[in-house]
Amino acid sequence: MSTTTNASGEVSLWGLFELVLEGPSEGNPFLDVDLAATFRQTDRQIRVTGFYDGDGTYRVRFMPEAEGQWTYETASNVKELDGTTGSVSIGAAKPGDHGPVRADGLHFRYADGTRYINIGTTAYVWNLQGDELEEQTLATLTEAPFTKIRMCVFPKHYRYNQNEPERYPFALLKKGASKWPAKIEDSDWEFDFDRPDPAYFRHLEKRFGELAAIGVEADLIVLHPYDRWGFSRMSPEQDDRYLRYLVARLAAFPNVWWSMANEYDFMASKSLDDWNRMIDVVADTDPHGHLLSIHNGFAPFDYSHKRITHVSIQRPYTERSILWREEFGKPVSVDECCYEGDIAENWGNISGQELVHRFWMGTVNGGYVTHGETYYNEDETLWWAKGGRLTGESVQRIAYLKRILEEAPDEGLDPVPNSSFHRILKKGIDNVTLPELLGPAPGEEDWTPARLQHPTAGQPHRYYLSYFGLNQPREVQVAVPPGERYAAMLIDTWGMTKTMVGEGVERGDVLNIPAKPYQALLLRRISD
Numbered sequence: 001m002s003t004t005t006n007a008s009g010e011v012s013l014w015g016l017f018e019l020v021l022e023g024p025s026e027g028n029p030f031l032d033v034d035l036a037a038t039f040r041q042t043d044r045q046i047r048v049t050g051f052y053d054g055d056g057t058y059r060v061r062f063m064p065e066a067e068g069q070w071t072y073e074t075a076s077n078v079k080e081l082d083g084t085t086g087s088v089s090i091g092a093a094k095p096g097d098h099g100p101v102r103a104d105g106l107h108f109r110y111a112d113g114t115r116y117i118n119i120g121t122t123a124y125v126w127n128l129q130g131d132e133l134e135e136q137t138l139a140t141l142t143e144a145p146f147t148k149i150r151m152c153v154f155p156k157h158y159r160y161n162q163n164e165p166e167r168y169p170f171a172l173l174k175k176g177a178s179k180w181p182a183k184i185e186d187s188d189w190e191f192d193f194d195r196p197d198p199a200y201f202r203h204l205e206k207r208f209g210e211l212a213a214i215g216v217e218a219d220l221i222v223l224h225p226y227d228r229w230g231f232s233r234m235s236p237e238q239d240d241r242y243l244r245y246l247v248a249r250l251a252a253f254p255n256v257w258w259s260m261a262n263e264y265d266f267m268a269s270k271s272l273d274d275w276n277r278m279i280d281v282v283a284d285t286d287p288h289g290h291l292l293s294i295h296n297g298f299a300p301f302d303y304s305h306k307r308i309t310h311v312s313i314q315r316p317y318t319e320r321s322i323l324w325r326e327e328f329g330k331p332v333s334v335d336e337c338c339y340e341g342d343i344a345e346n347w348g349n350i351s352g353q354e355l356v357h358r359f360w361m362g363t364v365n366g367g368y369v370t371h372g373e374t375y376y377n378e379d380e381t382l383w384w385a386k387g388g389r390l391t392g393e394s395v396q397r398i399a400y401l402k403r404i405l406e407e408a409p410d411e412g413l414d415p416v417p418n419s420s421f422h423r424i425l426k427k428g429i430d431n432v433t434l435p436e437l438l439g440p441a442p443g444e445e446d447w448t449p450a451r452l453q454h455p456t457a458g459q460p461h462r463y464y465l466s467y468f469g470l471n472q473p474r475e476v477q478v479a480v481p482p483g484e485r486y487a488a489m490l491i492d493t494w495g496m497t498k499t500m501v502g503e504g505v506e507r508g509d510v511l512n513i514p515a516k517p518y519q520a521l522l523l524r525r526i527s528d
Helices: 131-143 198-213 236-250 272-285 318-328 352-364 394-406 420-427 434-438
Strands: 017-022 035-041 044-049 057-062 068-076 085-090 101-104 107-110 120-122 148-152 170-174 189-196 217-221 256-259 311-314 332-336 368-371 456-459 463-467 475-477 486-492 497-505 510-512 519-525
Touching: 017 068, 017 085, 035 057, 044 057, 044 236, 057 068, 057 236, 120 332, 131 198, 189 198, 189 236, 198 217, 198 236, 236 272, 311 318, 318 332, 318 352, 318 420, 332 352, 352 368, 352 394, 352 456, 352 463, 368 394, 497 510, 497 519
Parallel strands: 120 148, 120 368, 148 217, 217 256, 311 332, 332 368
Antiparallel strands: 017 057, 035 044, 035 068, 068 085, 101 107, 170 189, 456 463, 463 519, 475 510, 486 497, 486 519
16 A cells, blocks of 8 residues: 655645555456545544546545645555555645635635635636647636636537547446447447546546646536437436545645536436435435536526525626525526527527626626627537637636735725615606606715616725616716715726726716716715
8 A cells, every 4th residue: 555645745734645555456446445544633524435436546535625744544445555554744725826716705715814806707617628729718718718627528529629639537447348448449349438538538637637737727518419329318326426536636726617418408318306406315325515506498496405506597688697696695607698609599699799788787886797609610610619719709808807806905896775776676657757767866865876878886985886788978967975086097998998987976976978888987985
């Protein structure tokens, strides 16, 4: 038996400690061998599931969440893996390492308290395209504003996704034979869903590490319906074993999020009871409590589920983020609001300007929005599927929005409730009375935001960001609390410019601005 730590030989806070053990390889160790380790520090203890990595090698991975000395002891149904003990000293986090992202009220925050701004993108199977294209994708992400990528474990069968991957997540077995071929050679084969292929998952781990190095979270889609190989139709027992294996391998990576499915309700073989069971399997197996959610096709999931950490929803109307926040009391990530592109499907042919508009509507309504790009090319290398290069117009504008958010209050932007926009959204235009829409006149003592016509987010008495969207007012009446003075900055969200339009405005002041769409007004409080 032997033990190793990570490749550098150093173990830091939120780093990866790995215990490596040698054990049996005969039979099917994936089914026959149970392995776990308990890590202890004073009165804290964390139980971590181990996994078989092929060729008689077993691994236990641990992501330490506190500095200092930890001890460990293994437990197994195999004698040579049972009772291994040791200790590991955990040092301070490396520069730039903030730990896993957690839900923090209605926003997100790294484990060390640093604010996390969730600006995602989608490239479902970029990690299954071969080294050349995968490395190009990583290079693109290095220059892009995205802090998260939605990606799949399993290969995907769909339009523009017809190529076979270089490797498969489970072993292949010739029917009636005992030899495991490296590739599918003809129709006389089948997958053995009881034998994961460690090489497949090692490659996934490699890409995880590279994403972490450039500050990108991996929102990992563990199941999806777009499948010609049978991965979406495994039995409940096989599903659960796969999930436990996946979590045992990946939970020690700080940048993993669990997305139980892409469009869960398109998977006819899975019931709601199945999804609830599998959510529990993942949450119970993950000792580090990573973010966990599930993505819908038609019907949104019940995100009040106690083990779901945030809303991950598919809807084009990102302005409803304010309502989902109120309904579920969790951070909202609109992870599919249609994609910038030109393919035939309507979900993949909105303009860059429309996608940027949806980003802003989601932002000022308290949510977070995910990007995707589906411009056709002869190689059928569409970013949303395979990664590669980005060619659309939205990315630099999303980067501009990100810079604005980085300069915003550290608490994040919360939508101003009871604005006229919010009242219409919540009640419907036919159910809102005129006094509700207008609110009190400027100058009245009891301030209410009802007079705000446009969606607005910020932090009370400090910072307000209003977005005019498709409207093009030539004048705007300032609606801030009485007696407070603000600097007013006009933002052109498409042109990416800021213009000072008032250096000390108060409630009721009127600002004259150019009449054009896609503008925003930033009000930052100044000394009284």
